[in-house]
Amino acid sequence: xxxxxxxxxxxxxxxxxxxxxxxxxxxxxxxxxxxxxxxxxxxxxxxxxxxxxxxxxxxxxxxxxxxxxxxxxxxxxxxxxxxxxxxxxxxxxxxxxxxxxxxxxxxxxxxxxxxxxxxxxxxxxxxxxxxxxxxxxxxxxxxxxxxxxxxxxxxxxxxxxxxxxxxxxxxxxxxxxxxxxxxxxxxxxxxxxxxxxxxxxxxxxxxxxxxxxxxxxxxxxxxxxxxxxxxxxxxxxxxxxxxxxxxxxxxxxxxxxxxxxxxxxxxxxxxxxxxxxxxxxxxxxxxxxxxxxxxxxxxxxxxxxxxxxxxxxxxxxxxxxxxxxx
Amino acid sequence: xxxxxxxxxxxxxxxxxxxxxxxxxxxxxxxxxxxxxxxxxxxxxxxxxxxxxxxxxxxxxxxxxxxxxxxxxxxxxxxxxxxxxxxxxxxxxxxxxxxxxxxxxxxxxxxxxxxxxxxxxxxxxxxxxxxxxxxxxxxxxxxxxxxxxxxxxxxxxxxxxxxxxxxxxxxxxxxxxxxxxxxxxxxxxxxxxxxxxxxxxxxxxxxxxxxxxxxxxxxxxxxxxxxxxxxxxxxxxxxxxxxxxxxxxxxxxxxxxxxxxxxxxxxxxxxxxx
Numbered sequence: 188x189x190x191x192x193x194x195x196x197x198x199x200x201x202x203x204x205x206x207x208x209x210x211x212x213x214x215x216x217x218x219x220x221x222x223x224x225x226x227x228x229x230x231x232x233x234x235x236x237x238x239x240x241x242x243x244x245x246x247x248x249x250x251x252x253x254x255x256x257x258x259x260x261x262x263x264x265x266x267x268x269x270x271x272x273x274x275x276x277x278x279x280x281x282x283x284x285x286x287x288x289x290x291x292x293x294x295x296x297x298x299x300x301x302x303x304x305x306x307x308x309x310x311x312x313x314x315x316x317x318x319x320x321x322x323x324x325x326x327x328x329x330x331x332x333x334x335x336x337x338x339x340x341x342x343x344x345x346x347x348x349x350x351x352x353x354x355x356x357x358x359x360x361x362x363x364x365x366x367x368x369x370x371x372x373x374x375x376x377x378x379x380x381x382x383x384x385x386x387x388x389x390x391x392x393x394x395x396x397x398x399x400x401x402x403x404x405x406x407x408x409x410x411x412x413x414x415x416x417x418x419x420x421x422x423x424x425x426x427x428x429x430x431x432x433x434x435x436x437x438x439x440x441x442x443x444x445x446x447x448x449x450x451x452x453x454x455x456x457x458x459x460x461x462x463x464x465x466x467x468x469x470x471x472x473x474x475x476x477x478x479x480x481x482x483x484x485x486x487x488x489x490x491x492x493x494x495x496x497x498x499x500x501x502x503x504x505x506x507x508x509x510x511x512x513x
Numbered sequence: 514x515x516x517x518x519x520x521x522x523x524x525x526x527x528x529x530x531x532x533x534x535x536x537x538x539x540x541x542x543x544x545x546x547x548x549x550x551x552x553x554x555x556x557x558x559x560x561x562x563x564x565x566x567x568x569x570x571x572x573x574x575x576x577x578x579x580x581x582x583x584x585x586x587x588x589x590x591x592x593x594x595x596x597x598x599x600x601x602x603x604x605x606x607x608x609x610x611x612x613x614x615x616x617x618x619x620x621x622x623x624x625x626x627x628x629x630x631x632x633x634x635x636x637x638x639x640x641x642x643x644x645x646x647x648x649x650x651x652x653x654x655x656x657x658x659x660x661x662x663x664x665x666x667x668x669x670x671x672x673x674x675x676x677x678x679x680x681x682x683x684x685x686x687x688x689x690x691x692x693x694x695x696x697x698x699x700x701x702x703x704x705x706x707x708x709x710x711x712x713x714x715x716x717x718x719x720x721x722x723x724x725x726x727x728x729x730x731x732x733x734x735x736x737x738x739x740x741x742x743x744x745x746x747x748x749x750x751x752x753x754x755x756x757x758x759x760x761x762x763x764x765x766x767x768x769x770x771x772x773x774x775x776x777x778x779x780x781x782x783x784x785x786x787x
Contacts, residue, residue, distance in 0.1 A: 226714035227685070340580070369579040369741055370785040377787065396714060399787035440719035442748035444771055444786075449726075450748065452719035456684050 189216040192390045193238060193358055198252035200233050200242065206250060207460050208233050208414045212487070212495075215407075217357070220384055220391040222401030222422060224437075225411035228457055231394045232280060234411070235360045238392065239277040240267020256358065272303045276356035280363045280394075282347040286335040292346055293331030296353065303354035318349040323379055341372035345379065352383060359384070362394045377404045398441065402426050410434045413457050413468035415484070420494035430496045430505060430512065432473045467498070475504050540621050540702045542606040544570045544735050545591050550600035552590055560586045562759040563600070570702055573729055573736040575746035575767060577782065578756035584739050587756065588705050591737065592622045605702070620650070623696035627708040629688035633680040639666060639691045640676040646698035662698070669694045669724055686717030693724060703735040704728070710745060722749055743786060747771055755779045 191214055198211035208230040215221045223231045236242045237249055243264065254261040256274060261267060267275065279285060286295060296315035300306050306314040316327035322345040324330050335343055344364060351359055361380060365373040381404050384391045395401050401408055402422055409419040410433065418431035429435045439451045455472045464470055466481035473480070480499060487495040490505070490512040498504070505512045545568040552561040560583045568574055568591075576584040589595040590602055593609035601608050604621055612618045626632035633642055640662050647658035666676060669690045680688050689709060696704055706725065710718040726749060728734045740746050746753055747767055754764040755778065763776040774780045 226716065370743075370787075371579065371781060374785040374787060397787070398715075403787040437715055440716045442719070442722060442744045444744055444747045445768060446744075446748050450719040450723055452723060453716035456686070456717075 189219075191215075192217045192257060194253075194255050195238075196253045198234075198237065198254055199250045200230070200237050200247055201250040202233075202245065202247040205460055206414075207247075208237075210415055210484070211252070212416070213409060213419070215358070215390045215392065217390055218384065218388050219407065220381070220393060220405040222405035222408040223392060223394045223411060224396060224398060224401050224408060226396060226437075226457065228413070229411040230414040231411050232362055233414075235277065235362055235392060235394055238358070239275050239360050240271055241277065272299070272354040272356065273305075274356055275358045275360065276351040276354060278347050278351045278359070278361040278364050280366075282362075282364070283340055283343050283367055285347060286343060288335055290334070291331065292333050292335070292338070295346065295350060296331070299350050299353045305354045314353075318353055319345075321352065321383070322346075322349045323375075324349075339372075340368050341375065344368065344372075344376055348376075348379065348383070352387060352389075355387065356389060358390050358392065360392045360394070363396070364393070365395070365397070365400055373400065374403075380404060398426060398438065410437070413463060414460065415468060416487070416495070416497060417469065418494065418496045418498075424491075424494060428510075430490060430494055430501050431469075431498050432475050432504065433469045436472075436474075475500055540570065540605045540618070542570075543603075544568050544572070544605060544621065544703045545737075546603045547587075547591060548601050548603075550587075550590055550597045550602060552586060552595060552597050558759075559598075560759050561590060561597075564761055565600075566754065566761075566764075568703065568735060568737060571729065571733040571735050572752065573738065573750040575738045575740060575750035575753040576756060577740060577743060577746050577753060579741065579782075581758075582756040583759040584756050585707060586759075588707060588737060588739050592624060592705050593619075620699035621702045623699060623701040623704050625689070625692050625696050625704055625706040625709050628712050629685055629692050630680060630712075632692050633688055633695075635680050638677050638679055639671060639683065639687070642680075642691055643694050643698055646695055650699055662694075665694050665698060666691070669697070670720070684717070685713045686720055689713065689717075689721050690724070693721075693728075697728070697734075701734065703737060705737045705739070707739045708741070709738070711740070711742065718745075725749060743771060743782060755782070 193215045195211050195213045199206050200208040211234055225231045242248055249262050293315060297311035300311045300314050319327040319330055324345055365376050377400060393404050405422045408422040408425050410417045412433045417433045429438055436453045442450055453472055466483055467485050470476040470480040485497045485499045487497045488501050489495050547564060547566050550564050551559055553559045578584045590597055604618055643662035643665055644658040647653040647661045671690045675687055710721050729736055738749055750767050753767040753770050754761050757778045763779045
């Protein structure tokens with residue numbers, strides 16, 4: 188039986204009085220992996236900051252809605268204070284430059300272990316070596332003595348993962364964990380995150396703009412556009428049979444091997460938060476849009492009991508594909 | 514030695530420009546020829562090992578490989594930014610070391626960079642960035658260079674208020690269009706694009722890939738594409754070379770190479786695609 192770990196309902200996030208993320212409804216169960224995909228500025232990193240309690244550092248706050256982790260309310264400021272690193276852990280974007288260049292890898296790990304009081308009675312050094320082994324670095328004595336610049340990008344990302352799991356979190360949030368890595372290293376890191384999620388019985392949220400990465404590592408996916416969720420559902424279903432015009436356009440814009448003919452880009456660019464349209468935010472770029480799409484923000488429609496699509500024309504558009512959806 | 518075909522695989526002419534501007538670059542012969550080129554930084558090991566390749570005018574060639582495989586160094590050698598320790602690189606038949614800084618042949622090869630934000634002067638508007646090129650290289654007057662820049666930016670899909678914006682106020686895709694227009698302003702025969710879309714979102718990437726493809730079809734501008742993204746290489750190039758530790762381990766028709774790789778390293782790169 189699945190157990191809900193994190194639940195967000197009608198969540199909104201604002202910075203300096205501007206609402207940048209709205210109407211987030213998400214649930215993640217223990218032991219599962221959720222992907223959040225979207226383009227630059229779609230609000231995926233802000234959403235993850237809300238989940239990890241790190242909105243305050245950029246002057247943001249949850250302005251509406253509910254957010255719970257194992258039933259505990261995470262909305263009040265400071266609610267994360269005792270949870271960070273233990274219940275929730277974040278591998279931040281650009282994490283390859285997050286390590287202190289003047290500090291040995293061993294110091295990074297032992298200080299984190301001490302701060303989280305997470306040495307499992309083994310002592311910080313032994314626990315640090317154990318963590319390195321968990322993330323597939325099998326020469327711990329040598330690596331613990333090394334500085335970040337002596338390690339490859341893939342190895343540094345494994346160190347970041349070791350730091351993130353040091354406190355045995357229930358929820359691991361990985362924000363673009365493979366963006367700066369070579370394809371072969373990227374695959375290894377995704378496999379490692381998948382294995383750790385299963386073996387440590389964590390839940391994982393994987394943020395990425397790369398649909399291939401999300402498809403390989405997650406069971407469910409939420410596609411974000413201009414601060415809202417456009418579509419969510421099982422990863423395989425959403426990527427194989429996208430129902431929101433934005434998800435469809437995103438998939439059509441990707442070059443895939445052997446593709447012949449012109450790529451179909453999405454015309455225009457996302458509007459800035461100061462100029463978001465009053466209705467559907469994707470409408471100005473949507474080839475299916477009608478004037479009614481500008482009237483109100485579309486409420487999510489559940490189709491086939493598993494896909495939530497925030498498009499008022501979802502049934503008509505599916506019919507154009509020759510599909511009847513319930 | 515490798516010969517690269519001129520034939521494009523994307524047959525349509527989607528923008529309808531019909532190559533009205535500078536359809537034929539004023540350069541003759543193979544655009545770039547590298548012969549037995551070897552290079553190392555200082556006294557370190559060879560980063561590029563004894564590589565020979567020919568890039569005919571109008572060809573599109575992809576250089577793929579992982580970080581540290583030598584692909585950017587090879588590109589730097591091809592465009593004359595680095596001097597090989599041994600071997601030669603010729604541009605339209607002339608070795609790079611005989612081409613002076615003000616020689617018109619210098620303009621034959623232009624670069625489009627990976628990060629469009631850092632590749633532009635943050636204090637120059639999109640229009641001024643391109644107009645500068647016409648003013649300093651083409652000797653045009655201020656009003657002429659502004660008009661020509663406006664026209665060129667229009668051809669790469671940038672017009673209206675965007676022209677007067679600084680790079681910091683443009684999107685990544687718009688900045689990359691400015692970078693491409695700046696490269697085109699000197700009417701090159703080859704553009705070397707180093708990971709031109711890796712910093713861009715998927716929908717913007719499609720626009721830039723289409724633009725690079727259009728330039729080749731409409732104006733016969735060749736392309737050397739450096740990328741770790743095999744899907745992008747597959748879409749944009751006819752020929753590919755795969756580099757590992759400074760060596761070319763496999764080369765040939767892009768689709769054949771990606772469909773039926775013969776070298777284990779190429780196979781491993783393909784297997785890694787998620």
